[in-house]
Amino acid sequence: MAAEKKPQKKKExxxxxxxxxxxxxECLAPYKSLMLFYNGPNPFSVVSKVAGKLDLYFEVxxxxxxEPDFRWDTSGDPIGFYVKWWVRKPLSGYSTVNYDVIVQxxxxxxxxxxxxxxxxxxxxxxxxxxxxxxxSMWWIYQYLFxxxxxxxxxxxxxxxxxxxxxxxxxxxxxxxxxxxxxxxxDMS
Numbered sequence: 001m002a003a004e005k006k007p008q009k010k011k012e013x014x015x016x017x018x019x020x021x022x023x024x025x026e027c028l029a030p031y032k033s034l035m036l037f038y039n040g041p042n043p044f045s046v047v048s049k050v051a052g053k054l055d056l057y058f059e060v061x062x063x064x065x066x067e068p069d070f071r072w073d074t075s076g077d078p079i080g081f082y083v084k085w086w087v088r089k090p091l092s093g094y095s096t097v098n099y100d101v102i103v104q105x106x107x108x109x110x111x112x113x114x115x116x117x118x119x120x121x122x123x124x125x126x127x128x129x130x131x132x133x134x135x136s137m138w139w140i141y142q143y144l145f146x147x148x149x150x151x152x153x154x155x156x157x158x159x160x161x162x163x164x165x166x167x168x169x170x171x172x173x174x175x176x177x178x179x180x181x182x183x184x185x186d187m188s
Contacts, residue, residue: 020128021128022125023128024125024126025124025125025154026123027123027124027161028161032121033120033121033122034120034121034165035117036118036119036120036165036168036169036174037116038117038174039114039115040113040115040172041112042107042113043113043116044079044105044114044116046103046116046118046168047081047083049171050083050103050118051067051083053167054085054087057160057163057164057167058087058089060089064088065086065087065088066085066086067083067085068084069083069084070082070083074109078114079107080106081104081105081107084101084103086098086099086100087101091153091156092149094127095124095150095153096125096127097122097123097124097153098122098124099161100120100121100122101119101121102121103116104116104117104119105117118165118168120161120164120165122157122158123157124154124157126150
């Protein structure tokens with residue numbers, strides 16, 4: 001007797017989960033970042049000074065900043081160093097400001113003189129809710145209210161970037177910039 005074949009059930013295709021949309025506004029556009037160059041005594045001391053002031057200057061808790069990369073090469077003269085910090089400052093339920101600060105330089109082992117470069121990069125990240133209903137409500141909300149708020153967040157972000165650069169200049173006795181920061185044109 002032949003074995004009876006069982007009817008095979010059709011495999012149901014699972015719907016993929018709703019994808020999230022992330023908008024990223026560059027604070028320093030049209031430039032990618034702010035640069036600061038230093039040449040003088042004790043450049044490695046910038047690492048300890050900057051790390052100690054990130055949470056105070058950007059007004060975040062200790063969980064709002066981190067140091068994912070720290071390199072220090074003592075194998076030769078000059079001694080090279082590279083440090084990267086990130087700062088995340090929430091602005092609303094949808095938006096967060098991301099600051100990245102990179103310090104790279106070298107210092108003479110005997111003379112304690114050297115140089116470093118500070119690069120400050122910042123952007124505002126907007127996360128749009130998942131699901132078609134929430135997303136459509138968000139687009140209406142964004143059109144009526146949030147677009148103006150986004151421009152305010154860009155001004156806020158830019159103000160902190162330029163202010164932090166001026167703070168570092170003051171810490172190292174460099175001349176402060178007299179030029180005012182570029183203004184964001186009002187789109188309304």
